[in-house]
Amino acid sequence: MRVRLSRLLIFTSRNGQLVCDDPVNHRQFALRPAVWDLLPHYTVWAQPREADSHVVKQLLESGLLIEEGSPEHRREDELGPWRTWGTAATYFHLATRTHDSERFVTAAEDTARLREKGEQEPQPEPFKRYGTEPVTLPAPDPLPMELTQALRRRRTTRRFAARQPVGLRQLSTMLHWAGGVQHRVDLPGFGVSLLKASPSGGSRHPIEIYPVIRSVENVRPGLYHYAPDVHGLEPLREEPLSDEEVLHWCGDQSFVARAPVLFLYTAVLERSAWKYPMGRTYRAIFAELGHVSQTTYLAGTALELGVFFTAALRDETVERDLGVHWNTEIPLGVSGFGAPDGEEAERQAAMLDGGTAGFSYPRDAWDGLG
Template identity: 30%
Template sequence: MTTALDRIHLPAAARTVRRLRLRPDGAFAPLGPRAVRLTAPVGALDLPDLAPGAREAVAALAAGEHTEEELAALVAARDGDTGLLRWQLARRRLGTAGMLEHSVHLALDGPDGATGTEEPLARLRPVGRGAAEPGPTPDPTGQVKLSRFATAAVEDGALLVRSPGSPLAVQLTTRAAGLLAALAGWTSPAALAQLPGALPLDAVRQTLRLFAAAGLLAYGAPGAEPEAEEQRFAQWTAADLAFHSRTRRPTSVAGYGGTYRFGDRFAPEPASPAPFAGEKVALPVPDLDELTRTDRPFTEVLEQRRSVRDHDEQAPITLEQLGGLLYRSARRRQTFTGGDGQELADRPYPSGGAVHELELYPLVTSCAGLEPGLWHYATDRHELELVSAPSPATAQLVKSARESCLMQTDPQVVLLVTARFGRVMWKYETVAYPLVLKHVGALYQTLYLVGTAMDLAVCGLGGGDAADFAAASGLDYFTEGTVGELVIGSRPPTLRQDVGVPRREARR
């Protein structure tokens, strides 16, 4: 049923057409008179024994969009009715392998029945590894709504709607994009077709069929919504679940791991960033041989490790102590060139692929032997470079760290951890940012253990503002930004017990 507004905007003979084609990022290659190979980012599929008509049908799918009826007629004309069953088996293999795209079009035929134009509405696109087959057409009166985990984004000039963990996405045109807003609350296909300017009922149902295949719909009723009421769903935000699913479910993406997707567009970044123009301060180098003999045993250090939020204001951390912490935790031991041509590094903490994209910026408020300001630790030269003198921007970073750490006074040093994103993203796809966060965790623990061995106060923070760091440093937010923060200082003789984990002081 259509409304009066529908009749204004659509010809009376508007009908829905379903088409399919080989995914555009796939390729068709003949292997012989009866064999073809289809390739895509998700892999390859060989069809070794196709009848002539079936082979033409596969070639037709590689060349453009066709209806199931058009393909069946092509096969029957060459292979006869007996060839249709074999074609259906081959066609099913294409869908199961994720090689096909399904689309819904609105055919605008003329009043006299003459064939007119087709307006595309929606397309079911494989974006990962998995079957790309729509399910049954939804009931006209069934209650549905858009999943609260669905996300829409522009990719390659198209609006794609995705659900976390699904290898499929739905591409919408302007004509069908209004369904997203209409599906914000519980509704039905029949109700959607009654909205002003809406699509005909069959077009709505066929589009929602693609939505269902991509996992974009929630089912239930008002007051009975599993996504909102069951803890296993309710505890997730859309952003968190999308991040988790995308990075921990490789089948939901086409590229995963070291794919070098930017290898042919950009050169790899060097292991060291460009030096800052400010004052340079050489740091003392600790005697590792002496430390090997005198350091406390590892188990003792591990057991004594804790977050210390108090600093000794009477005896602030010294330049030698800060330098020793940085040297033992993050200095560069060596560089070498990987097989991919990227300059790699070796530091005391682990880094995936040895890319070591993390940089450290001590923001100093009180350090004996070092002027206050924002400094950069040059890991290759073991020296500090002045990035910025104290300013309102650096003061905001100190204030945020103090409040986050529940400190009563300003921390002596806020150790800002940044990532030079291009070092990782040049090689890794999908897992690049999660890999950065894993590296931050490894660095945190290294700083904690070394700081404990040196009897320093160390406390890692759970969050920070990368925009504030960009303002203080002048660095581009998208090129290098903060991904972690710690407060560092001298350890006072007596610690407060009103913050952190209450426990007795470890034995010395």
């Protein structure tokens, strides 16, 4: 019999102890120094040493060691895409994967818990403000397209008209639907909850929007923060961002620098964590990003704007430029939009009329087609 340390385990230290975290079974073990000392011998398949036999038996029973040819061995050899996604992604998924025996609290239990928590720890503010004088946006325009039509027309656009700025009302309308407050609900004992066009778990709405204005009528180019409580733009940097800066943010994708407007999305973690103090909440935040991104797509389509989304970010750079820290507010992704160039508009129109389907490429060295 040969045994090996399970490759799904994570080791850390806590309160002066060495701890083994088993994400598959949601268990944690404090390890004695003697156990820790023998583990390096079993990082590869090895016959148990006679002196280790008693401890090895315990480690096999606990799942820290696996036996060659066992179901646990086969499971680790059949990781599929998780093998290339790496240890961190695999660990997070397994640690937040619910089991058959998982117990979910009832609505009544959750309400009682939140009422008690609210007395000791008021919920975080639903709005983030920087304190700069916001640029007031005009009232949004009605969307001039039915939902069915917008859904059918929705495409990703990576080619934009070079000299056609986004209109101020178009920007206002895009922000209104992407992050604007549609209703406020006053819940006694809980405070105000917001309702927006995109759904949010527990109505927490952790997502913030930072518009990067590059070419918009009557708005100075720069970096702004959208303040949905007043439907305005808080200036953070009232000077144009260079192509090099936005390209570096977004993985050097050339089409990003050609969009007249970028919406940079972040999440304020404490809003969601206040109500949902479990790791699975991190999954929900990225699901909400998908909701907001799709709303941006559909609103842009209704306004006859081309839209794209990318999650290819250099997080550390974005955090530094926004002045945020990953332990409180995290970058999520970017939407960009503007008028598509003539050739791109014709291509998309032809697809609607039954023409050849295809993707929007920037036609340059970045995509390898230029």
